[in-house]
Structures are given as C-alpha cells and as structure tokens.
Amino acid sequence: MIGHIFTLKQLEALVWVADLGSFRKAAAHLNTTQPNISARIAGLEATLGTVLMQRDAGSVRLTEKGEEIVQAARRVLRQSEDLITIAERPDLMQDRLRLGVTELIAGTWLHPYLRKLKETYPGISVELTVDLSRNLDRVLSSHALDLTIQTAPFASPVPGAIALGDYPYGWVADPTIAAALSGKVTVADLTAFNVLTHARHTQSFVELAEHADTTGIAKARFVPSSSLSSCLQMAVEGMGVALVPLAMAERDITAGRLVVIDADWIARPLQVAARFHADKVAGYVAQAAQIAAEIAEMYRT
Template sequence: MSINRIAFYHLETLLWIDRLGTFSAAAERLNTTQPAVSARMRELEQRLGTALFRRDGRTMSLTPAGRKLVRDCAPLLRDMERALLGSGGFAEASGVVRIGAGEIAAASCLPPFVAALKEEMPGVGLEIEIDLTANLIQQLLTGRTDMAFAAGPVAHPALMSRPIGKVALVWLASPAVAAAFGAGDEAPPVPVWSLASHSPIHGRMRDAIDASRIAPRSLNLCNNARMMIDIALADGGVGIFPEPMVRGEVSRGALVELAGMPPPAPVEFHVAMRVADTEPVLVRIFEQAARLRIAPGLEG
C-alpha cells in the first residue's frame, strides 16, 4: 500500500462518485473529465492494493472496501476543509457553487441574497441557472447544481429543505382589458393566461380559474411568467401573476387588479440541498439562504 502517493483529490473524487452515483456526474461537479475521474480511481485502487468498485457491464458500484473508505474518509475531509477555512474565514473560500432557482423565486429574493453572498465570499464563483422546479430538483439530485430555490414542498430522502416564505398570486390585466373583462356578457371573451401545466403553481391557477366565471376555452398557457406579464401589458388578456414580479407595473398603473375574482392560494418556496453535502462553504450558504424570508405581498 502506497499511502504516501494518495492525494487529496483521489479521496475527494471518490466521495463525489459516492454522493452523485456516477463517474460522469462526479467529473462535472469537479470540473474535469470522466476519463480523468476514471484514471484517479484506478490510481487509488492500485495504491491501496484493493478494488473499490464492482463492475457489472455498464454499471458500477462500490465494493465493501470502497464503502468503508468513503465512510471513514468523509469526516476527515470535512474536518480538513473546516480547518483550512478556519485559517482565513469564508472570505478566503474559493471554488464554484451552482445555484438553481425558479423564475418566481429568483425575482422574489435571489438578487439581494447573491449580492450579500459575494460580499462575504468574494472568491467563490457562482453559476446561477433559472429553470422549472421539476428540473431544478432533478439537477440537484444528480449533482448538476448544489442548491435550489424552488416551489415547495420539497420532499425527497436525499434532500433537506427549509421554507423561506410564500408568494401571493394576483389577478391582473391592463386597464383597458380590465374594463372589457368587467363588462361581462356584453363584451367578447377576454383571453386568460396561466403558467403551463408542468409549473408547480399551475394547479393553484387552475383551481382559481375553475372557480371564476371564465370559460375554459379562453384559457391559454405559457411556461414563462415574464412573458405572460408582457402579454398582459400589451392588452393581450388577463392572468394570474406572482405579486413580487408585478409590483412595479401595479404601482404605476400599467396593470390593475381584477375585482371579484377568487383569490388563488399563495405558493410556498423552499431552499434545498443534498443531505450528503457537508462541505463547509455549501453548508454556510444553505444556512444563509434558510434565513431568507420572501415578503408575502398582497396576501400578507
């Protein structure tokens, strides 16, 4: 056994393979290639003199020796990372953290959070991706992102999450369309816009629409809230919108609330990360994110 030839990156790579399940996912997380990850594991097996992986066709799993090494080394590497951070604090932290967020969560709380995070950890690079909640959770589970701000609840045994507040949904239209909508049967049907069915808040919108006087044939779907807002501003119809995203338009009178419509239930948002991620920087960012509180808006 050549312990003196085992490097930190060998063990770090092994832990990421265990956390994410595949060599390719570990390679993406470590900003390297799958052949490089495979080479590191071959070197580690050669220097330990034991097999760490069991290969079965195209699949691969840890051997008992590999599982024991992961269990024994995980706390040692975590303590080493904490010790290194302790010498300079989080101001000296480095690396890249990938954050995923839904469009609504991003508009509600992400900009000030990111600004504060960069002030505390200027050396940490951030990669932010805006996507649907379903995609965000999948990317989190596969290690493509480290943290996600998503519509909740977030329920998965591999993830931990914290609620960060609720976002109100409001019926809005341009003043001209709102007047036509209020005319009822005396005016042509007004187009109605809702987020698409794969959005986690589509159900709330659909319930509110079903409880209203709107004909089902008037309903149109869009997977982008900002596009829906722009359509409403262009007199293209009425819609149910996330209140934080339309405060400016409402305050200047470009959009007005529709009277007499059933109020949609607010949407609760959560921040989530993998349970297995114990890196001090990620834990610190998650703790900071968990303290966020989205203003309830018109529902408050």
Template structure:
C-alpha cells in the first residue's frame, strides 16, 4: 500500500474521509479543492473502485473506502508516533488554526503564545476569538484544529484537558447598587451586562432570576469583555464577568458586589485533535495547561 500511494495521498484521503468534505480537507491541508479531488481520483484509478459516495450529503466512504481508511489511519498514526519518539514534532512547520475564548485573551494568552513560539519556532498560529458554541461548530466542521474554550463537552475525534476555573463576579461603579450588594431580593433597576445569549452565564442567570422573580430580567449581552467593562464604567449596568478579566483601570474604578446568586465558575479546557498528527496539538494543549496553572 505504501508503494501504491504516497504519504501525502494517504494524508489527503484520511482528512477527506475524517472531515467528510473535499473543501474542508483542502482548508485543513492548506491546498485547493481541485488538488484534493485530483489526488482522490488518482487513488480511485489505481484501486479501480470509488472511495467516496459523492451523492451522499455529506460525502460518505464506500466499502472500499472504509477498508483503505483503516490502513491509512494505522500508517499515519505510526508516522506520528515515530515523530514523537524521535522528538521531530518540535521541528513542526505549518499553521495551527486556534480558537480562543476572550476570557483567555484577557488573561494568559500572551504567555501561551510566547511559550508556544519557544517550543515550536517555525509554528504559525491562525487565531480566532469567539464564543464556545461557535468554536464547537468550528471544531466539528474542521475549520479549526484546536480550541481553548469552556467545557467540558464531548467532541468526536478530539481530546481535552482541563486548563483553569474562573469565578464569576458582579462588578459596578460606586453607588450604582445600594450597599454594593446584588441580591435576588433587591435586584437593581439597572441592567446586567454579561456574555452572549448562547453562553452559560447568560442562560443560567436569566433562568434563575426568572424563576425567583417571576419576570424576565434586563440583561445586555456582548462578546467583548472590554466593551462590557466600558459599559459598566459608564454606569450603564452591573457587569457579570470572570474574575481576573478586567483591566487594571476597570479594577480601580469598579467594585465587586456581594451576591446571593450562586454561579458555577467558568471551566476552561483545551480541545485538540486526537490520534493522527495530533502530537503537536497535544503538546500545545499541555503548554496551555502549564501557563494557565501558573497564575494566568
């Protein structure tokens, strides 16, 4: 099989099958969709049988394709293991598509990028800052290779390791909230400003307050922590964000409110591709874990 197909062809076939898409495989391998189609076509010509059912949406492996997939995965895993044992992964050249939650951007991302560059001098990181639900979709669709985001959750084909917990705190300018206490018994008339609607802080707070108060609370949402901070500094509402994410200026001007609202901390995890070619991603995940636990 090795003599029949080049390593690159097997890699192209594996990722096309894994992502169930010619275009996503092209993005993953930094090439074009016609190039992917041409390589798959050549492989099918050598075998004399189609590898994919192209009429299926998304594309699906044929019986022949499933047979080849098992062999291709085994070979690619063996190559990855060889690179790991010979410590060749530190010489990795290429681009890692990374998704990051803004909480991490505001805390220890810079330290992580510095350590990643130290371990992988030829590594390029294509970074996207987004909310967790969007990053989950991007992982499943093969649009990013790894993510530093809220968890835990199960993503097929990915492993994850715990990074850090961040307590959620209410913040407001002086005198906005009586006695600096945010209580369900005396919810201030000003809105709460927090993360987007499809995140845990928003959904949990909304449901808790609706259940206790019998009415829908006023909640403003924004995906930018710096914007939430600016709105709180302007006295537009009470900010609910992860502890440690406000700027020094924000911490100087805003007060932490006491509260009887019990909120679970935000738990962040590193999600990375498991198995084939996953050694670099796993090492990056462990670098993230070390940086996060070091006081980020």
C-alpha cells in the first residue's frame, strides 16, 4: 500500500500551485502559509525522486514530468471526493468555493442559492465576488474563481457550463413619468427624460446605442452606470426611465414604485449560465452549478 508515501494535502498543494501559478496564491486559497505549501511540494518531489516544477523569479513552471503528475493528482483528488459521495456524506467536504456572480443574480435569487449550498455542503465556505460579467470572465479564466454565474457573451470558453435561462429587459419608470408616457412610445419619446442604463460596454447599452444610431435618436440623455441597482433606485426616485432586467425590478413593480413602459424597442434578453473549469475544479463545484440551475428554475417559475 502507498498510503504512507504521500498525502492528499501534498497533491492538493501541487494542483493549486499549478493552477494559480504561485505558491503564495495557493497558500491563500488553501488557508495556509507559503512555507507550508513549499514544504508539501518539496516533500512530494523528494518522495517521487523527480523535479515537478521550476521556480523562477515570480513564476512557477511545471516540468514535463510535473505536468503528467498534476493530471494524475487531479484524478486521485477526484476519486477521494467520490468516497464522500458514495458514503452520502457531503457534510465531510471541507473547502472554500470562490463564487462570482453578476448584479442580476445578486439582486434576484442569490440568497436562496447560498442557503441551498449551505444545506447541501455545510463545510463549504463561500467567498463571494459581485462584478460585471466581463470582469468575472477574466478572473475565471485565470482560475482565481471556481464558479461564475454570469451573462453572455463570454470571452473565454470553459469546459463546464450550464445554461440558466434568459432574463428579459424592460423599460421602467416611476408612476409620474409613466403617466406622461402612456400608450405605445418610442425610444425617442423616452429621451425627454434621462435614460438610465447599464455600463457602456454591456450588451444592453451597445444595442441601445446601435438603435439610436440607426434611427437618428440623440444620445445626450443616455446615463450609463456600472450599477443596475443604482439605475433602479434612480428610477424609483423619478430621475429617469431605466432599461433593466425585469426580474430585478419585480418587487418595485409589484409595490407600485415602478411601472413598465410599453416601448417600441427593447434590448435582447440576457442569457445566464453557470460556468466552471470542469477539468480542474473539485467535483462539488459541478454540483454547485447544478444547484444554481435548480434554484434559477424555481425562481423563474
């Protein structure tokens, strides 16, 4: 038997140094110290009698043999996780899930999702990042996030993705502005007020700007913001007409604080997906993505 030759902690350290490219980052992710990580790697190299990585100034590069052993280490870690799954003891899983979500998710079903995750994996702590989708895309590609719940388009492909449905946009305004915009209106009509939108590089703003260019609508009163929540709040306070995912405005609409405006143009629905590096992350991350699909479906129905 080889159980006494090396440990899962050594294999885990090797995998995370390989993925994050840094002993320091691996130590931070595994909630330990850099010397500890170095000792685990050194012990593994001594046991196997081979150099697994070259340590240059500020960077780490796997050797050819190290590349092979990292792939084998991933399989061993996955198989060890299978023991917990077979025993039906998800409570034994101890780890930190680095989760990134967009503001759309944070403003709709994030809390029920986090509660379900806690029920399923009580030993998993969640490190949450809320950001624009393109920023989440970049961080996921660098392996600094394990799972993102974000909106298309996606700049970087990943081997793990679960579609979570479409989220329609709508025009909303406070009752006073809505009364002045009764009936079918055009986007040009909306520019009598401030037009509150998401950030300039986002899908909805780009489409709105293209529509304005095509139809000759002046864009002087377009007011983009990186915060959809701020757009909503400004609309509630009568500061303009907002173009937002209707799911985020549902409570304000139900309460009568906002009214949906019937306009002749609307941005395409947002496509949402749970995304992860299926070939590298722990198996529970894929299950966390599946839980997201279940919660999203419950919210939509």
